Amino acid sequence: MSVVADTAAPARPLDTDAVRADFPILSRTVRGGSPLVYLDSGATSQKPRQVLDAARAVYERSNAAAHRGAHLLSEEATDAYEGARADVAAFIGADPGEVVFTRNATEAVNLVAYAMSNAATAGPQAERFRVGSGDEILATELEHHANLVPWQQLCQRTGATLRWIPVTPDGRLEETGLDELITPRTKLVALTAQSNVTGAIPPVAEIAARAHRAGALVIADGAQAVPHHRVDVTTLGADFLVLSAHKMLAPYGIGVLYGRRELLEAMPPFLTGGSMIEVVRMEGSTFLPPPQRFEPGVPSVAEAAGLSAACAYLNALGMDNVEAHEQMLTAHALEALAQIPGLRILGPATVADRGGAVSFTMEGVHPHDLGQVLDERGIAVRTGHHCAWPLHRALGVQASTRASFYVYNTPAEVEALAEGIRAAQRFFSA
Amino acid sequence: MSVVADTAAPARPLDTDAVRADFPILSRTVRGGSPLVYLDSGATSQKPRQVLDAARAVYERSNAAAHRGAHLLSEEATDAYEGARADVAAFIGADPGEVVFTRNATEAVNLVAYAMSNAATAGPQAERFRVGSGDEILATELEHHANLVPWQQLCQRTGATLRWIPVTPDGRLEETGLDELITPRTKLVALTAQSNVTGAIPPVAEIAARAHRAGALVIADGAQAVPHHRVDVTTLGADFLVLSAHKMLAPYGIGVLYGRRELLEAMPPFLTGGSMIEVVRMEGSTFLPPPQRFEPGVPSVAEAAGLSAACAYLNALGMDNVEAHEQMLTAHALEALAQIPGLRILGPATVADRGGAVSFTMEGVHPHDLGQVLDERGIAVRTGHHCAWPLHRALGVQASTRASFYVYNTPAEVEALAEGIRAAQRFFSA
Amino acid sequence: MQLESLYQEIILDHYRRPHHKGLREPYDAQVEHVNPVCGDEVTLRVALSGPGTDATVADISYDSLGCSISQASVSVMADLLIGKRVGEAMEVCERFLALMQSKGADAGEEDLLGDAVAFAGVSKYPARIKCALLGWMAWKDATAQAVDKAGSIA
Amino acid sequence: MQLESLYQEIILDHYRRPHHKGLREPYDAQVEHVNPVCGDEVTLRVALSGPGTDATVADISYDSLGCSISQASVSVMADLLIGKRVGEAMEVCERFLALMQSKGADAGEEDLLGDAVAFAGVSKYPARIKCALLGWMAWKDATAQAVDKAGSIA
Ligand SMILES: Cc1ncc(COP(=O)(O)O)c(C=O)c1O
Ligand SMILES: Cc1ncc(COP(=O)(O)O)c(C=O)c1O
Numbered sequence A, B: 001m002s003v004v005a006d007t008a009a010p011a012r013p014l015d016t017d018a019v020r021a022d023f024p025i026l027s028r029t030v031r032g033g034s035p036l037v038y039l040d041s042g043a044t045s046q047k048p049r050q051v052l053d054a055a056r057a058v059y060e061r062s063n064a065a066a067h068r069g070a071h072l073l074s075e076e077a078t079d080a081y082e083g084a085r086a087d088v089a090a091f092i093g094a095d096p097g098e099v100v101f102t103r104n105a106t107e108a109v110n111l112v113a114y115a116m117s118n119a120a121t122a123g124p125q126a127e128r129f130r131v132g133s134g135d136e137i138l139a140t141e142l143e144h145h146a147n148l149v150p151w152q153q154l155c156q157r158t159g160a161t162l163r164w165i166p167v168t169p170d171g172r173l174e175e176t177g178l179d180e181l182i183t184p185r186t187k188l189v190a191l192t193a194q195s196n197v198t199g200a201i202p203p204v205a206e207i208a209a210r211a212h213r214a215g216a217l218v219i220a221d222g223a224q225a226v227p228h229h230r231v232d233v234t235t236l237g238a239d240f241l242v243l244s245a246h247k248m249l250a251p252y253g254i255g256v257l258y259g260r261r262e263l264l265e266a267m268p269p270f271l272t273g274g275s276m277i278e279v280v281r282m283e284g285s286t287f288l289p290p291p292q293r294f295e296p297g298v299p300s301v302a303e304a305a306g307l308s309a310a311c312a313y314l315n316a317l318g319m320d321n322v323e324a325h326e327q328m329l330t331a332h333a334l335e336a337l338a339q340i341p342g343l344r345i346l347g348p349a350t351v352a353d354r355g356g357a358v359s360f361t362m363e364g365v366h367p368h369d370l371g372q373v374l375d376e377r378g379i380a381v382r383t384g385h386h387c388a389w390p391l392h393r394a395l396g397v398q399a400s401t402r403a404s405f406y407v408y409n410t411p412a413e414v415e416a417l418a419e420g421i422r423a424a425q426r427f428f429s430a
Numbered sequence C, D: 001m002q003l004e005s006l007y008q009e010i011i012l013d014h015y016r017r018p019h020h021k022g023l024r025e026p027y028d029a030q031v032e033h034v035n036p037v038c039g040d041e042v043t044l045r046v047a048l049s050g051p052g053t054d055a056t057v058a059d060i061s062y063d064s065l066g067c068s069i070s071q072a073s074v075s076v077m078a079d080l081l082i083g084k085r086v087g088e089a090m091e092v093c094e095r096f097l098a099l100m101q102s103k104g105a106d107a108g109e110e111d112l113l114g115d116a117v118a119f120a121g122v123s124k125y126p127a128r129i130k131c132a133l134l135g136w137m138a139w140k141d142a143t144a145q146a147v148d149k150a151g152s153i154a
Helices: A016-021 A049-062 A072-092 A105-121 A124-129 A149-158 A204-213 A261-266 A301-317 A319-338 A367-376 A389-394 A411-429 B016-021 B049-062 B072-092 B105-121 B124-129 B149-158 B204-213 B261-266 B301-317 B319-338 B367-376 B389-394 B411-429 C009-016 C068-081 C086-100 C110-124 C126-153 D009-016 D068-081 D086-100 D110-124 D126-153
Strands: A099-102 A136-140 A161-165 A186-192 A217-221 A240-244 A255-259 A277-281 A284-287 A343-346 A357-362 A382-384 A400-404 B099-102 B136-140 B161-165 B186-192 B217-221 B240-244 B255-259 B277-281 B284-287 B343-346 B357-362 B382-384 B400-404 C029-034 C041-049 C056-065 D029-034 D041-049 D056-065
Touching (some): A049 B049, A072 A255, A072 A301, A099 A105, A105 A240, A105 A255, A105 B149, A186 A204, A301 A319, A357 A367, A367 A382, A367 A411, A367 C068, A389 B277, B049 B301, B072 B099, B099 B105, B105 B149, B105 B240, B124 B261, B204 B217, B319 B343, B319 B357, B319 B411, B367 B382, B367 B400, B367 B411, B367 D068, C009 C110, C029 C126, C041 C126, C056 C086, C056 C126, C068 C110, D068 D086, D086 D110
Parallel strands (some): A136 A186
Antiparallel strands (some): A277 A284, B240 B255, B277 B284, B357 B400, C041 C056
């Protein structure tokens, strides 16, 4: 896929038995004894022991307010926090100073959107972030609400206009017409690095290059890309990249905004409070350089340590192997599902430039009902519009059922899914 | 203290041995074998086993995207999350629908501040949140930066004017002159329910009553009050109350905004994204009722469960007992420290309307140096301005040293502190 | 298999052959409700006849898109409420709401709820309760509007 | 007790009796730096003499408020840098920076750093490194401004 750096090493199959043994939740049963078949990692991933242990170790050994105390625990907490920043930076090919810890991907997108409206009353160095009437923000129909609604709201606050790149019938970005959409009026392009519904992986670097030629900034939503592929910000092409730790084996409560250094340096603050200030007077305040400028409040140090452990876990598996494993599962699923009459895949029918989210509809069986039958068999999928309502509308469906894969899933689970779908079909056509 | 509901039950001394046994970190040693004396709970509290276990149980048994899946795990996660909301609501005397989970106190304050500027472009129901030129926000000199800088920024965005209530020489709010400060121009009063530096507990209910008579809203910063006293929003008087879970025995990554129902109902959204929307179209979106309107993104369900366990832990101790325990420690500290020549307490000299943060300066020994000597003896305190720089300026000092207490601290630790201070004095006057 | 307890035959029947479906004239109020989680939607009209609180539910007509539970539920509701006094119908609605919140503890009063007791199993699946309530909440909203309108005319 | 390795006698001496303290004329640039964590602050002036990159640090004067480490560090720095060529002084500054980042692994080159090697122990205390660097960063900033100014005049 295009967001992956080239590599010579051939993919090594994941030892899923060994991997599964690391995830305590996978040994539980559900609904009257069925083994759990967790196919909802697109919503949130499960967490391995190693991550839970790393977070807990901070709480049990080194918990303190990082960057705030003069004592040993605070030093250790600061080391854990800044160490995690360095590890995450390495994971995406960034410098530590370009990694801002946020709460999640949602907050990271909002950070940029609000910083842009704050630019209106910030100093001249914030000039390039200002938007107003006549300016345009370009989103896509493929976006998760988290990378769409904040831009609608930015437009509402500033008078800018939202435009969007439409999708093709197989749930990819429609690339013809880009020249009319990306113009000198375009201030920012917001696009996903992987759709959470169709799995489509848009050509971020190409679109970013066009956007840059037009003078626009580019923010890529990496919530579904970073956990599953080797993403390197030096080749990705985007100026900003967001992600949520909880979708990549790590705890809730922490996410990342990557931003190119000179942009973060010029960008006005968003959330304000402690630890992001330089000098505070009642009359007004000045702010620290990035990344601190964007991180008010006591840091979530245990969760950062958990994220660091998750990066280590994924690195140990090898991101190329992770990708190959999911590609194998996706190919298997696409094939198995294609054989079910009445089933329509929303998204590309092959694994080229496509990640492991497989959404579908089924004639005569509503996604809620289908999900219910699967749940009864221990199979956890997601049903609904998956926070991508405009995409569903564009594909002419109201809702869908989504199976999404990760390192712990197996071909047998894909087969259980296919068998479950057939069972639902039988049940509702009876 | 004034924010506590009346109670007939006499305080029962805490069994600190039993309490301490619940906190794994308290058995570690620091700096060459000294037992840890943790007097920095004002920055962040330590976490008992029960809380860590509750959070981990979610990750190991019921982890899923709450409110998003149709499967059993998601049901369990939703139950855990909404159960936590009900528990937190009960803890502060609110209805569950009035409890918004945020990332921390900082984000909760920012939520209200940004919702107020968003009101400018929201519908007519948001009218009462609008501020602009000629309007005033009233803060206090006692505030933590988290309840000050967001209001400075709101003023910068909207053209409103920030005014503030000054402090008395002993670090309480100066109540004379309030009539000139609270006027019909005042749109919002932001004040702390307990100072993180002087421990002062302002008369929130009284000031709120005045503010309400003038038509202003009131936001109370409960970050230092809720962990340490029984706070009941029905008697507190404030319209909004914020807190951070990590300061009350719970994990990072979660905090609370309490808001009166009709206010939350009329308030425009702040962070936008998934799960807070009603209908999303590319052309625009509509939003859910509170609390969902203010909670975009996959919920931090394990951390919410941790917060619920923390409330249960505190309830089991009894908040009146917690308060009495800290009052005993504070009285002891005030007495012991008063005997040290050259030491100046920043804040009230007695425990009346005063919580367990004891900040001080020491002639001839800079707080950083004092903190270093204490750290060398295993005593963890905070040094600097504690994110309350204007307060330090108002009290005529550049920085201070702060000891802050919680349920696991003992009189012996207070004595170790006093002895450590004397040692520092000897070291630097040598 | 628990599925049959959720999807009782009566629910599947109504799902496959919904009663009273299709938007009809005349009507006193029309509302559109949507389930934000899945996008299920219902457009529902209520026609009342008679004066004030003594009014009768003359007709309920609707158009809807959704899962078996939401479809069957609005169909059953229309059967049940058409012809009832508004006050009575509101009470049935409250009882149905209580049944949905019972977490499976309540079997439902068949004399009052009729076929709607078939939804008792839904209350054990929190994610589906909203499906079952979609039509009912729309009816409640539309009826309140119709009553208001009648009041302001009278 | 590790305290003595952090607070070497020489540091305490400079803290108690700082050298070159007080703001003096003439100067080519003045800066104010602050440590945001504790509010420690230094106002520092640099006077250069001589042309361009060959310029010499003619004087460093300062006013400061802070802990023993920050106070002693600026005093030792002034001793060390006054009289040096700007280029040399910058090198000393870089070496001191490297020493501070060494986490205790580096003892410091005494021939280059003189009394400043006494701060080697500070590098083991991350929270104090900023204290030790406050004056140095201010000097670097002021000197860069003074050199710029000289350049733009010449
Ligand atoms: C009084 C007060 N308000 C707000 C905060 C901010 O809390 P947090 O950093 O968890 O948002 C703190 C703690 O730092 C505090 O002491
Ligand atoms: C593509 C995409 N972007 C953003 C998000 C938002 O992530 P979070 O809710 O953790 O902020 C998600 C997941 O819900 C996602 O799939």
